[in-house]
Amino acid sequence: MVRSSTPAVDPASGQSFSRTAVLRSKAWTLCPPSIAKAQIVFPDVGFRVGELRNLGVPGDSLAGILAWYSLIHLQPVELPAVLSEFARCIMPGGGLLLGFFEGAAVEAFPHAVTPAYYWPIDEMVQHLDAAGLETIETQTRVDPGHRPHAAIVARRTTT
């Protein structure tokens, strides 16, 4: 994802501009003031206001997507459509890195300004599979004082 000349996208970068910049990806965020600030700090990164449900790029046009805690606020019923949009945009063989809160069941909890959801790894993998995104690797971690963390590396299937 990093070395490709094809763009990668961080479609919900929020305030995490430095992570986006390290990936040399383009970034979408819901918050216009964040864009102005980010563009000053990292003028070479393309930032814009965007929406997870419609990335507004041609099909098969992205080397990869970074969705680091970007899907946690979606209503569970919204997840399949967003993953399908990711699969539409990522080129066959391209990558997706997801980070999220891991839990035994899909369950909401209060988080910052709006609720977030725990997702079981197995259910997330099933949704990825249904969208045409093949899971390559899963990781989980529980650090003292923090909610359980999960990461999934997936690849857009070629068929």
Ligand SMILES: C[S@@+](CC[C@H](N)C(=O)[O-])C[C@H]1O[C@@H](n2cnc3c(N)ncnc32)[C@H](O)[C@@H]1O
């Ligand atoms: C928990 S933050 C994670 C931000 C960043 N990816 C990081 O690693 O710190 C979730 C982000 O998702 C964005 N977000 C939530 N729903 C979104 C949507 N439907 N379209 C675009 N961004 C969305 C929020 O604005 C927020 O910036």
